[in-house]
Amino acid sequence: MKQKQIERNSLIISSVVNFLTGVAGITVFIYTGMNSLFLDSVFSIIAFFSSVIAFFISKNSHKRTKKFPQGLYFLEPLYAVFKSIAILFLLMVTFIETSQTAYSYFFNQIGQPITTGPVLNYTFTVAIMCLLLGYYNRHQNKKMNNISTILAAESKGNIIDGLISLGIGLAVLPLYFFDINSQLGFLHYTGDFFICLVLIIISIKDPIMILIEAFGELTHASINDHDIIATVEEIIAPYILENEGDLDIHIHKQGMRITVSIYILSVEDTDFIQRLAENKASFTKPIT
Incomplete structure (x- = not known):
């Protein structure tokens, strides 16, 4: 539960910061009308609502019900999936909007x-x-050995948001020096499009990667996180000797719940299975 508390505290701070940046972004967008600022501000607003939802998921995902006796941990990767789709949809809509603006200027x-x-x-x-x-x-x-799917999605979203804001600032800076009647004056009309295009190219990889990883958790795919694998192997190593049989070990992660499946392909010691069953409780210590 210490891990859940760390996660929830982080989400509270995320909600506050995302709300402040979202309100500020909407205000500046209304004043300037820049589509890239619309992308930035709506990104922060989405981040605010998603972090609030994530807080309640984090608070309740460990609860067990009759339908879900293993807990509601599937909500954590499900949250990451929907957040990634929302980000990708926002990037697409912004690209279409700014493309139309650039087309109107260059051709009409x-x-x-x-x-x-x-x-x-x-x-x-x-x-x-x-x-x-x-x-x-x-x-x-x-601090939690990167076990939180929610915080992984949050941190990448925060970094994308920061890069978008930084990119807009760096792209707008030259407009203070280029005269609107100079050869580069077209940037005063179409700079928004070029800013968004670069930002989308830079930002699109992270939500796609989050989507792939979260979908893998939902479908119980074996994890490829080397830190978690090494930690799990360290926990179970004292109870499994190399000469005791041919084993196939699969590690699945769904949110903060890790499941270790040990498939016994062949065994030389008939008491081996009994010893595994007796030591099962020792395998479930928290990964911290």
């Missing part, structure tokens, strides 16, 4: 120059907050 000479206003102050402040939050959530997850 229709467009409005970007209003920079308080963009720089907002983007760099939010970038620092989100990147620090991402580092914090990653650090908290490391």
